[in-house]
Amino acid sequence: MQTLDELIASSPVFAGMPAEYLTLVAGCAQNAGFEEGALLFREGDVADTFYLVRRGRVAFELHTPDRGGLVIETADSGDVVGWSWLFPPFRAHFDARAVEEVRAIAFDGACLRGKCEEDPRLGYELMQRFAQVMIDRLQHTRFRLLDVYGGVGVS
Amino acid sequence: MAPLPYRVRSRSQETADTWTLELDPLGEPVIPRAGQFDMLYAFGVGEVPISTSGAHEGDGRLTHTIRAVGPVTRALCAADEDAVVGVRGPFGNEWPLAGAVGGDLLVVAGGIGLAPLRPAIRHALAHRGDFGTVSVLLGARTPADLLFVGEVEGWRSRLDAEVDVTVDAAAVGWHGRVGLVTTLIPGAPVDPATATALVCGPEIMMEFVVGALLERGLPIERIWLSMERNMRCGVGHCGHCQLGPKLICRDGPVFRADEMMQLLEVREL
Numbered sequence: 001m002q003t004l005d006e007l008i009a010s011s012p013v014f015a016g017m018p019a020e021y022l023t024l025v026a027g028c029a030q031n032a033g034f035e036e037g038a039l040l041f042r043e044g045d046v047a048d049t050f051y052l053v054r055r056g057r058v059a060f061e062l063h064t065p066d067r068g069g070l071v072i073e074t075a076d077s078g079d080v081v082g083w084s085w086l087f088p089p090f091r092a093h094f095d096a097r098a099v100e101e102v103r104a105i106a107f108d109g110a111c112l113r114g115k116c117e118e119d120p121r122l123g124y125e126l127m128q129r130f131a132q133v134m135i136d137r138l139q140h141t142r143f144r145l146l147d148v149y150g151g152v153g154v155s
Numbered sequence: 156m157a158p159l160p161y162r163v164r165s166r167s168q169e170t171a172d173t174w175t176l177e178l179d180p181l182g183e184p185v186i187p188r189a190g191q192f193d194m195l196y197a198f199g200v201g202e203v204p205i206s207t208s209g210a211h212e213g214d215g216r217l218t219h220t221i222r223a224v225g226p227v228t229r230a231l232c233a234a235d236e237d238a239v240v241g242v243r244g245p246f247g248n249e250w251p252l253a254g255a256v257g258g259d260l261l262v263v264a265g266g267i268g269l270a271p272l273r274p275a276i277r278h279a280l281a282h283r284g285d286f287g288t289v290s291v292l293l294g295a296r297t298p299a300d301l302l303f304v305g306e307v308e309g310w311r312s313r314l315d316a317e318v319d320v321t322v323d324a325a326a327v328g329w330h331g332r333v334g335l336v337t338t339l340i341p342g343a344p345v346d347p348a349t350a351t352a353l354v355c356g357p358e359i360m361m362e363f364v365v366g367a368l369l370e371r372g373l374p375i376e377r378i379w380l381s382m383e384r385n386m387r388c389g390v391g392h393c394g395h396c397q398l399g400p401k402l403i404c405r406d407g408p409v410f411r412a413d414e415m416m417q418l419l420e421v422r423e424l
Contacts, residue, residue: 061327069327073334076342099330140335144323148357149266149296 004029007105011052012078013129021122028111034098040081045092048109050082056102061095073137074099080133085109086126156390158196158241159183161217163234169302173267174232175208175220178240184215187245189252189274190381190409194389195219196241197230204386204404205231206271207245217242220270220302246389247408250275250353251379258349259287261373263364265294265336265356269302271381271408272355276310283315287350290317290343294336294356297322298329317344336360337367347372354412355381362419365412378412399424 005026008014014022032051034040040051040058051058058075072094075081081096086109116123161178168174185193187207196202203225209218223232234240252275260279264272279289291310295301301320311318319339321332332339336356350373354364361380368378384396384403391405399418401407418424 057330057332059327059329059333063327071325071327071329071333074321074332076332097327140338143335143359143363146359147296147323148360149294149300149323 004031004105007054008052013052013080013133017125017129021125024115024119024122025107025112025126028108028115029105030108032104032106034102034104036098036100038098038102040096040098040102040104041092042095043092047082047084047090047092050080050085050107050109051096051104052107053077053079053081054103054105056098056100056104058102058104059097059099061097063095073140080130082109083130083134085113086130156243158194158202158243159185160239161242163236163238163240164216166232166234166236169220170300172224172232173220173222173302175218176231176234176240177209178217178219178242180215180217181239185217185242185244186210186215187217188249189278190250190271191245191247192271192386192389192404192408193217193219193242193244193246194386195221195227195231196243197227197234198239198241200230201227202241202243202387203227203231204246204389206381206408208270208273209277210274220267220273222267243389246386246404248406250381250409251351252278255351255353255377256285257287258351259345260289261343261345261350261352261368262289262291263294263336263340263352263354263356263368264292265360265364266296266300267302268354268356268360268381269293272353273303273306275353280310280313280316287346288317288344289315290345291319292336292339292343293318293320294339294360295320295322296324298325298331319343335363337363340364340367340371343371345371345373347374350377352378353381354378358382358419362416365416375413375416376411380410380412380415381408382410382415383408 059071060073063069160181164177164179192204192206195205205219208220223229386404387393387395389404391402396403
């Protein structure tokens with residue numbers, strides 16, 4: 001059975017991080033579980049926690065008056081859920097819901113921000129990694145804006 | 156080459172704008188292989204190239220899945236049972252399934268790109284022992300735009316094949332994935348050292364998929380794409396489907412990715 005430190009170290013977002021920083025990160029982490037349908041966080045909530053999905057699927061949902069609830073992206077094993085803990089005003093921008101039973105590692109964002117303040121090199125390390133997550137999701141969003149399947153395609 | 160008459164045996168709606176026609180020959184049959192296409196003629200309206208989406212070698216029946224996007228495809232999609240349509244073909248080359256034997260097979264389809272790949276998937280599942288792992292990754296706009304839902308469910312229920320589906324957006328309540336089809340590639344259970352990838356979908360999707368497959372470690376020589384251009388004659392004479400030095404109808408529609416990637420990057424083509 002893997003320890004929390006090992007699970008964090010083997011995840012894509014923290015892969016290759018120096019051991020001293022992994023220890024600091026793991027110090028702000030704990031296991032978490034969510035039943036199917038449970039909210040990890042809700043749009044507007046204080047973003048004091050982010051998650052690393054170990055098992056299960058999380059849906060990012062937006063709710064609009066005219067279109068109802070939309071799933072805009074999902075996160076699966078190895079994916080990060082939440083980056084609003086890094087930036088003011090530290091509020092969640094969408095709902096995150098477990099669409100099946102989810103096992104995750106929960107990270108205390110305030111705890112990590114405090115450690116980043118004490119050691120800017122850790123802050124830079126984390127910022128680089130989360131910037132990559134955000135860039136990937138931005139690119140995916142741009143691609144989906146093209147609505148490539150909506151145009152004339154192959155028959 | 157004159158069109159051969161075929162009678163519409165059945166017409167089934169796949170999505171809001173896509174239908175599958177089963178056609179029975181009224182004379183000599185056309186026998187397409189997986190990856191090839193036929194020219195379907197809606198008499199009095201016109202002719203369009205449509206990939207075969209199911210091969211029935213025994214009885215000469217044809218299956219074509221058609222998206223209604225113009226006058227001819229709309230006429231074909233509206234054809235009643237017992238209506239007669241014309242068929243010329245088969246044209247083009249086929250998916251390189253023989254070359255994939257002995258290794259893993261990875262199929263990546265986006266939108267209606269699943270239609271030309273379905274015969275290849277059916278072949279792989281019917282000859283399951285010829286391949287290592289068989290993985291099918293499907294992307295669509297929404298859950299309502301997924302093709303062949305019942306058959307895909309059947310593939311998913313098999314213990315000897317991996318099927319993963321993602322959509323661009325879904326209403327709350329959808330339990331599947333939402334995201335790009337490329338996000339499925341890192342988790343696909345294939346050995347890059349032996350795998351062959353067959354890819355079909357919008358060109359820009361295929362470009363992203365090839366990038367993700369290369370990142371996964373597949374050599375570009377074992378990534379195959381099915382291309383679509385404005386095919387008219389089907390035999391390389393008219394030039395409508397020219398893409399650089401290639402004529403899609405004659406040289407393709409299935410190409411090795413290394414033959415296509417540089418051409419796809421040229422905006423003017």
